[in-house]
Amino acid sequence: LSEGTPPEKVGAKLTMGLGALGSVSWRGAVLQGGPHEEGEASTTASSVSSPVVATSNQMCRSRRGRSSSQRDPSSGARVSAAYEALMEQVRELAAGKQAVSQGARASPPLSRASSNDESAAASELPAELDPGCCSSSECGEVKHCCVEEIHRLQSQLASQAKTVRDLQSAISSIQADARHSKEEVSRFRHLYEEEARQRRELFNIVQELRGNIRVVCRVRPAREGDGDTCLSYPDDSRVCLRNPYLSQTREWTFDKVLQPASSQQDVFGEVEPMLQSLFEGGHVCVFAYGQTGTGKTYSMEGSPSDPGLYYRAADFIFAEAEKRGNLSAEITVTVLEIYCEEIRDLLDTQPKKLQVRRGSRGNFVPNVESRRVTTKEEVLGLLRVGQQHRAVGCTNLNDHSSRSHFMLSLSIQFTDATGMSLPPSKLHLIDLAGSERLPKIASVEGSAARTKETVAINKSLSALGDVIHARAAEQSHVPFRNSVLTHMLQDSLSKDSKTIMLLQVTPAEAFADETTRSLMFGARARAVELRRL
Numbered sequence: 001l002s003e004g005t006p007p008e009k010v011g012a013k014l015t016m017g018l019g020a021l022g023s024v025s026w027r028g029a030v031l032q033g034g035p036h037e038e039g040e041a042s043t044t045a046s047s048v049s050s051p052v053v054a055t056s057n058q059m060c061r062s063r064r065g066r067s068s069s070q071r072d073p074s075s076g077a078r079v080s081a082a083y084e085a086l087m088e089q090v091r092e093l094a095a096g097k098q099a100v101s102q103g104a105r106a107s108p109p110l111s112r113a114s115s116n117d118e119s120a121a122a123s124e125l126p127a128e129l130d131p132g133c134c135s136s137s138e139c140g141e142v143k144h145c146c147v148e149e150i151h152r153l154q155s156q157l158a159s160q161a162k163t164v165r166d167l168q169s170a171i172s173s174i175q176a177d178a179r180h181s182k183e184e185v186s187r188f189r190h191l192y193e194e195e196a197r198q199r200r201e202l203f204n205i206v207q208e209l210r211g212n213i214r215v216v217c218r219v220r221p222a223r224e225g226d227g228d229t230c231l232s233y234p235d236d237s238r239v240c241l242r243n244p245y246l247s248q249t250r251e252w253t254f255d256k257v258l259q260p261a262s263s264q265q266d267v268f269g270e271v272e273p274m275l276q277s278l279f280e281g282g283h284v285c286v287f288a289y290g291q292t293g294t295g296k297t298y299s300m301e302g303s304p305s306d307p308g309l310y311y312r313a314a315d316f317i318f319a320e321a322e323k324r325g326n327l328s329a330e331i332t333v334t335v336l337e338i339y340c341e342e343i344r345d346l347l348d349t350q351p352k353k354l355q356v357r358r359g360s361r362g363n364f365v366p367n368v369e370s371r372r373v374t375t376k377e378e379v380l381g382l383l384r385v386g387q388q389h390r391a392v393g394c395t396n397l398n399d400h401s402s403r404s405h406f407m408l409s410l411s412i413q414f415t416d417a418t419g420m421s422l423p424p425s426k427l428h429l430i431d432l433a434g435s436e437r438l439p440k441i442a443s444v445e446g447s448a449a450r451t452k453e454t455v456a457i458n459k460s461l462s463a464l465g466d467v468i469h470a471r472a473a474e475q476s477h478v479p480f481r482n483s484v485l486t487h488m489l490q491d492s493l494s495k496d497s498k499t500i501m502l503l504q505v506t507p508a509e510a511f512a513d514e515t516t517r518s519l520m521f522g523a524r525a526r527a528v529e530l531r532r533l
Helices: 007-034 035-064 075-103 110-130 133-209 265-280 296-301 309-324 376-388 447-474 484-486 508-525
Strands: 212-219 231-235 239-241 246-253 256-258 284-290 327-337 341-345 357-359 362-364 371-373 405-414 425-431 496-503
Touching: 007 296, 007 508, 133 265, 239 508, 246 508, 256 265, 256 484, 265 425, 265 496, 284 296, 284 508, 296 309, 296 425, 296 496, 309 327, 309 376, 309 425, 327 376, 327 447, 327 484, 341 484, 362 496, 371 376, 376 405, 405 508, 447 484, 447 508, 496 508
Parallel strands: 212 256, 212 496, 284 425, 284 496
Antiparallel strands: 231 239, 239 246, 327 341, 327 371, 327 405, 357 362, 405 425
16 A cells, blocks of 8 residues: 555555455364354454444544545645554554464364455455445344354254253163063073972872762663662762662762752863863863763754853863963863774764874874864864764664764864964773663664674673772772773873763663662772772
8 A cells, every 4th residue: 555545445455455354264163163162253353343343434524524636735644643543553464364273273274265255255355345235144144043043953962962861861771671580580480380280299199089980870760660769879979779679778979969959050160170180181080971872962962052061161171271371282082982993083984994093292183183173163063073974773772772872072182372282182982882781772773783782892891890999909900901992091091091980870770780880880990990990
């Protein structure tokens, strides 16, 4: 600048220089980081440049008020004085810039492109210094708003970070609870298994004390034409028989004596406790024994209005599994008969030779038709199919006499809520053929066929008596293989299986001899201790 330079040019040049310095100072403060440092840099730049800007604007206004041809002669001296004052302020501003630059050294260095941006900003500053322009104040407000927005976002970020920490803490707590719960489940499962084992042991002890083969004697109601009765009942566990032909009276004791007025529900009430062992992996066998016409088939089948053991046992299994809630059952059904020492599959119309085999889980009959069921109605449907194919015949004792041993078997696999499979269990419901002697079975017609059937039936029932006698006498050899019936019932007559003999008798005095034989057979069965096999 020379001494004759007009004040407008002096102000413009000084403004450009100060603007560049202010821009560099402010930018360095921003790069140093943080809202607080940015505000300090803005304040420093504004405070340093304000006197310069004010002086420059005052000079511009003085110059606008005069004509170029009427310049004051002393303007040069004033310009020189102003110039010295401005230079002093420039030196002070340079010192402030150096201080700001030292504070910004920790920040990334400015690129070369920033110097061009500063020159461009400096070239625009003269317009912003115009008193009529408000861009400087607007920029300050924008910067203030940005600072406030930054503060708000930082506060929001801190709040979200706290929420994340809280969620992480909650997840850690839940994971710890889950580990603890898993350990508790494992502990309770172990306790449950131990409790189930002890319950089975106690149940078996009780059954051993009561007798592994429970004998329930049921007396059918007297019919028209039966004549006088030969039975009396001192209490609900004893029955007395008066034999008019021998002029003697004998008494037998059983687990339960159901008198003629008993109902089907009373019969099932004696069987139901045994069925509980099915849910612990046990085997249960129920067979009806007695001469023709004593009500064996009625006790097992019943009537539509008063169903028998077949229906009630199936209903109990499904209802109990649903009641417990934590068990799912897979049940398969087979329907077989033993006719003249041959096994017949009543669910398969194709004749085939079947034999009893020994497996790892006990005796079984391979290649039989096995149907899976999910309701008691399906069980009864299969039962009706089997009954339609059962061998029956007309005799002097009954117009519709069963000439075979009929067996409904349910194989059950329970699974608890944890997916653990319980030991498989089996239920055999057997309606045996009549136990009367050959002279009593003389038929109306077809005597040869009836005689053959009676011989086979008596052979199998005699073998059953031999097995029971051997068990009662604790013999080392038990002749299970003497008949197909005893071979199939081997598992039900040994170990910890639960067996119920439903001993059916008639009160008619005319059949006192057959009733005596049936009561003696039941008394021998009641003495068997299966646990010693």
